Amino acid sequence: MAEIQLKSISKRWGSFVGVQSFDLTIPDREFLVLLGPSGCGKTTTMRMIAGLEGITEGEILVDGKRVNDLDPKDRDVAMVFQSYALYPNMSVYENIRFPLKVRGIDPSTHNEKVMRASAMVELDDFLHRKPAELSGGQRQRVALARAIVREPNVFLMDEPLSNLDAKLRVSTRAQIKNLSHELAVTTIYVTHDQIEAMTLADRVVVMNKGVVQQVGTPTDIYDNPANTFVASFIGSPAMNLIDGTVSGGTFTAPKTSVAGTGLPDGDVTLGFRAEDASLATAGEGQITANIYSLELLGDATMITVRIGPSLVSVKADKSFRAEIGDPVSIAIPHDQCHFFDAGSGQRLQN
Template identity: 85%
Template sequence: MAEIQLRSISKRWGSFVGVHKFDLTIADREFLVLLGPSGCGKTTTMRMIAGLEDVTDGEIAIDGRVVNDLEPKDRDVAMVFQSYALYPNMNVYENIRFPLKVRGVDTSTHEEKVQRAARMVELTDFLHRKPAELSGGQRQRVALARAIVREPNVFLMDEPLSNLDAKLRVSTRAQIKNLSHELAVTTIYVTHDQIEAMTLADRVVVMKQGRVQQVGSPTEIYDNPANTFVASFIGSPAMNLIDGDMAAGRFTAPSTDIGGLDVPDGPVTLGFRAEDATLAADGAGDITAPIYTLELLGDATMITVRIADALVSVKADKNFRAEIGTPVGISVPPEICHLFDRQSGERLGETPPQTAMPGMAG
C-alpha cells in the first residue's frame, strides 16, 4: 500500500511562496495529475514528495510514515523526468538495469526484471542499442522502464511527454495509461497539458500561483469548474466566458441576452462550452454576431464570434460553411450556463463536488 498524505505543505524561498498549504490524501494505486501553467507550484510539490526539495511547513507521509527528513533514496519512489537523463555510454539494457545495480539487488534477478520492464514498454528489440540510436519516444520509454524495474511504491512523472511531437505524445500517453493499469502503483503526474490530465487521471489537482484551485475527477472539473481560472484552463477550446450583468433572471452583454437564469442581480461572468451551444436555425439566437473566424476540425466546424473583448466559440456540423463576417445566431439554453462572480471569479450557485476518495486507476 502507498497512500500519500500531504498535510498543509508549503514551500517558500524568502518572501516568494512556491506552494501554499497544500492538503490532500492520495489513495493507494491512484493516478493523480497535478495540472497548471508554468510556475504554479506543481513540479515543486512533486519535488517535495520525492525529497528533492525541503518542505518549509507541513508534513508528507507515505504509508503513514512522515518522510520529511528522509533522503530521496529512502522514500521508495521512482521519478521520470522531462529530460530522459539516460547514460549515453550504456546500451538500453544497462540503462534499465542501472537502478538494480545501485540498490544492490540480487544480480541473479536482473535479467528477468529488465526483460519484464522492457516488454511492458515494447523495447525488447532495442536492448542492445545506445540512446543516441533511439527516437525521442523510445528514449522516454527507456526512462519509464528504468523506473518500472525498481518496483517502487510510488511513481512520480514530471512532464514526461513534453519533449515529444504530437503523434508520439498520443501513443506514449496511451502506453502510460495502460502501464498504470498493469502496475497498479500510486502515481503522481505533473503536466501543463489539460488533455493529458483529462485522459490519464483518476483525479486532477488544478493549481495556480502555488494554490490549489480545485480537486476532482476529470469529469467533475470539466462539468463544474470552481472558478473562471479552472473554466478557462480545462477544455479544448476552453469554456466561453462573457462578462455581463444579471437583472431579474436575465443575463445581458453586448450582442447577448439569455433568460431563465437563477442568480442574484449584479455583474457576473457567464460561461458555456462550445459543444453545448448550437447555431440558431433562424439566425436569431441568444447571441447574435458576425463570424470572426471559422475552423474546419474534421468532425465539426468551430465558429468563433467576438463579444466585446471575448472570443466565443460554438461547434457546428462538419459541413457548415459560411464567410467571415456573416451574421449568425447562437442558442445558449440556460441549463448549459455556468455563472461566476465577476470580481472573484468564484462559481455562483451550487458548489462543485470535491472528490475525497477516488476509484482506483484503470
C-alpha cells in the same frame, strides 16, 4: 501499497510562495495529475514528495509514516523526468538495470526484472543499443522501464511527454495509461497539458500561483469548473467566458441575453462550452453576432464570434457553410450555462 497524505505543505523562498498550504490524500494506486501553467507550483510539489526539495511547513506521510526528513533514496519512489537522464555510455539493457545494481538487488534476479520491464514498454529489440541510437520516444520508454524495474511504491512523472512530437505524445500517453493499469502503483504525474490530464488521471489537481484551485475527476472539473481560471484552462477550446450583468434575473452583455438565471443582481461572468451551444434560427438564440472566423476541424466546423473583448466559439456541423461577417444566432441550453462572480471568479450557484 502507498497512500500519500499531504498535510498543509508549503514551500517559500523568502517572500516568494511556491506552494501554499497544499492538503490532499492520494489513495493507494490512484493516478493523480498535477495540472497548471508554468510556475504554478506543480513540479515543486512533486519534488517535495520525492525529497528533492525541502518543505517549509507541513507534513508528508506515506502509509501513515512521516517522511519529511527521509532522503530521496529512502522514500521508495521512482521518478521519470522531462529530460530522459540516460547514461550515454551504457546500453539500453544496462540503463534499465542500473537502479537494481545501485540498490544492491540480488544479481541473479536482474535479467528477469529487466526483461519484464523492457517487454512492458516494447524495447526488447533495442536492448543492445546506446541512447544516441534511439529516437526521443524510445529514450522516454527506456526512462519508463528504468522506473518500472525498481518496483517502487510510488511513481513520480514530471512532464515526461513534453519533449516528444505530437504523434509520439499520443502513442506514449496510451502506453503510460496502460502501464498504470498493469502496474497498479500510486502515480503522481505533472503536466501543463490539459489533454494529458483529462485522458490519464483518476483525479486532477488544478493549480495556479502555488494555490490549489480545484480537485476532482476529469469529468467533474470539465463539467463544473470551480472558478474562471479552471474554466479557461480546461478544454480545447477553453470554456467561453462573457462578462456582463444580471438584473431582474436576466444576464445581459453585448449581443447577449440569458433570462431566468435565478441569480441576484450584480456583475457576473457567463460561461459555456463550444460543443454545448448550437446554431439557432435567426433571433431565437441568446447570442446574435456576426461571424469573426470559421475553422473546419474535420468532424465539425468551429464558428467564432466577438462579444465585446471576448472571442466566443460554437461547434457546428462539418457541412455548415457561411462567410466571415454573416450573422448567426447561438442557442445555449439553460443547464449548460455556468455563472461566475465577476470579482472573485468563483462559481455561482444558479
